[in-house]
Amino acid sequence: MSRRTTTAAVAAPVALALACALLVAGCDTGGRGRTPAGPPSPGASAAPTGGSPFWVDPDSDAARQVREYEAQGRAEDARILRRIAERPVAEWPAGDDPAPDVAKAVRGAAADRRTVVLVAYNIPHRDCGMYSAGGAPDARAYRSWLDAFAGAVGDAPAVVVLEPDAVAHMVDGCTPGQYHDERYRLLAEAIDRLKRQPRTRVYLDAGNPRWIDDPGKLVEPLRRAGIARADGFSLNVSNFETNERVKGFGGRLSAMLGGAHFTIDTSRNGDGPLPGNREEAWCNPPGRALGVPPTDDTGDERVDAYLWIKRPGDSDGTCRGGPAAGTWWPDYALGLARRARA
Numbered sequence: 001m002s003r004r005t006t007t008a009a010v011a012a013p014v015a016l017a018l019a020c021a022l023l024v025a026g027c028d029t030g031g032r033g034r035t036p037a038g039p040p041s042p043g044a045s046a047a048p049t050g051g052s053p054f055w056v057d058p059d060s061d062a063a064r065q066v067r068e069y070e071a072q073g074r075a076e077d078a079r080i081l082r083r084i085a086e087r088p089v090a091e092w093p094a095g096d097d098p099a100p101d102v103a104k105a106v107r108g109a110a111a112d113r114r115t116v117v118l119v120a121y122n123i124p125h126r127d128c129g130m131y132s133a134g135g136a137p138d139a140r141a142y143r144s145w146l147d148a149f150a151g152a153v154g155d156a157p158a159v160v161v162l163e164p165d166a167v168a169h170m171v172d173g174c175t176p177g178q179y180h181d182e183r184y185r186l187l188a189e190a191i192d193r194l195k196r197q198p199r200t201r202v203y204l205d206a207g208n209p210r211w212i213d214d215p216g217k218l219v220e221p222l223r224r225a226g227i228a229r230a231d232g233f234s235l236n237v238s239n240f241e242t243n244e245r246v247k248g249f250g251g252r253l254s255a256m257l258g259g260a261h262f263t264i265d266t267s268r269n270g271d272g273p274l275p276g277n278r279e280e281a282w283c284n285p286p287g288r289a290l291g292v293p294p295t296d297d298t299g300d301e302r303v304d305a306y307l308w309i310k311r312p313g314d315s316d317g318t319c320r321g322g323p324a325a326g327t328w329w330p331d332y333a334l335g336l337a338r339r340a341r342a
Contacts, residue, residue, distance in 0.1 A: 052294050054088035054159075054307070055109035055116050061328040062089075062313055081330075083337040088294045089267070089308045090117040090161065092326070098122070098145060102152035115157040117294075117307055120149055120194075123163045123186060128174040131283070131317030131325045139182055146190050150197055157199040161263070161309055162190055162230070164237040167221050168207030188226030195229060201304075203234040203263050208241050209249035210273065219256045231304070232261035238310040239265065240273040240281075240288055247300060254302050261301075266291030267308035270340055283319040284332065289339035312336050 057063065062085035069078035093101035102118060109116035122145050126135030136142035153160075166183060169175040175183065187204065194202045204227050206218050227233060233253070236246045243264060250262045270289030274281040290312055296305045313333025315322035323329055 052088055053115050053296055054294050055105070055112055055114035056086060056088045057091070057105070057108060060085060060089060061311070062333060065313075065328075065330050065333070077334060080337045081334055083290060083340050084312050084333055087308060088114075088117060089311050090119050092119045092121055092311070093149060096141075096145070098149040099152040102149055106153060106156045106158070109158075110156060115159060116153075117159045117161075117309070118149075118153070119161045119164065119309060120146065120190065121164055122146075123166045123183060125175060125179050125183075127165060128169055131319075139186055142186055143189065146193055150193050150200070153194075153197045153200055155198050158197070159201045159203070159263075159305070159307070160194055161234045161237065161307070162194070162202055162204045163187060164205045164234075164309070165207070167205060167218065167225055168212050171207075171212055171217050171221055184221075184224045188224070188229075191226040191230045201231040203232050203304075204230045205237055206233040206235055206253065206262075208236045208239045209245055210239075210241055215249055215253035215256060218253060222257065227257060227260060232263065233257075234263045234265070234307075234309070236265040236269065238268075238282070238316065240269045240271075240285065242269055242272045243292065243306070247303060251302060259302070261304045263305045263307050263309075264303060265309040266294075266306040267310045267312045268336060270336075280319050283316040284322040284329075286320065286335075287339070288336060289341070290336050 062081060066078045066081050066085045069075075069081065091101065091105045093099075093105075095101070098120075105116045105118065121132075122135050122142060124135050124138060124142055127133050136145050166175075166187060170180050170183060191202055191204065194200050204222060204225055206212075206222060209215075212218055222233060233250075235250050243266060246264050246269075250264070254260050254262060267290065268288050269291040271287065274285035274288070278285075292306045294306055294308050298304070298306055313328055313330065313336065315325055315327050315329045315332065317325040322332070
């Protein structure tokens with residue numbers, strides 16, 4: 001994704017109620033350009049750890065990499081990488097038709113009686129033409145894509161993070177003004193369409209506190225985008241800000257939105273952001289670590305869940321020697337896992 005960490009750059013039930021609801025049943029890119037590591041193993045299982053209600057994909061890139069390391073005799077690397085492979089990570093359905101990816105994830109989650117976590121990331125003019133440029137070619141195509149996405153969810157329990165960066169890129173001016181009205185309409189329509197699914201919870205993305213440092217700047221844009229009809233907003237997607245800072249920012253934004261709840265991406269924030277005001281600090285920064293594992297037991301009634309929205313080990317883009325955005329990068333994944341706190 002783009003400048004998530006550059007300085008230039010509603011009400012919901014309490015955690016226990018959310019847990020009960022979720023257990024009924026299940027400018028990065030999470031899926032685009034992903035390169036599998038090793039052969040698939042449909043019969044493999046990756047039991048979630050830590051009591052999380054969310055689904056773990058047994059054939060994720062991380063799980064395949066573990067099997068490859070084991071076949072190579074790299075037992076210690078395999079053990080370390082299980083810190084990713086055995087945790088629930090969001091699915092980012094890709095391509096012109098998201099239904100096959102969504103349906104596959106929904107089937108897997110249903111078999112395990114878990115909740116699937118999905119990201120809808122296909123808004124027109126996505127990522128201002130930067131590392132994760134793309135998205136639907138026009139509004140009509142986006143509506144069709146989103147309808148297929150929602151239809152494939154069906155009546156399964158699901159959490160959907162809606163369009164990372166889309167609102168924040170309007171706030172910071174990166175998305176040209178002539179596209180704003182259409183984007184607000186598309187986001188509001190997307191919320192309404194997703195909420196037609198009976199057990200789908202929707203969190204509209206709101207960036208992170210280093211990117212948009214004043215939460216007041218987000219209030220009216222989020223309202224125009226339909227936040228009142230969503231289950232809340234998401235913060236820190238694909239970013240590295242600490243939980244303490246994000247919760248403080250989220251609490252202030254929540255108060256301005258009448259108590260809206262929110263989720264936090266903790267996939268790579270275990271050591272916080274890259275120190276100093278370094279260029280592209282958001283893009284494959286060295287020395288980072290996995291954060292708090294996904295859970296809906298956050299200890300804060302406004303924080304509905306800590307989630308791993310960014311797929312740990314997927315590149316942010318062709319910076320610092322990384323492959324294309326969304327491509328599995330095993331060395332980076334291993335570093336994140338090795339530095340994770342027990």
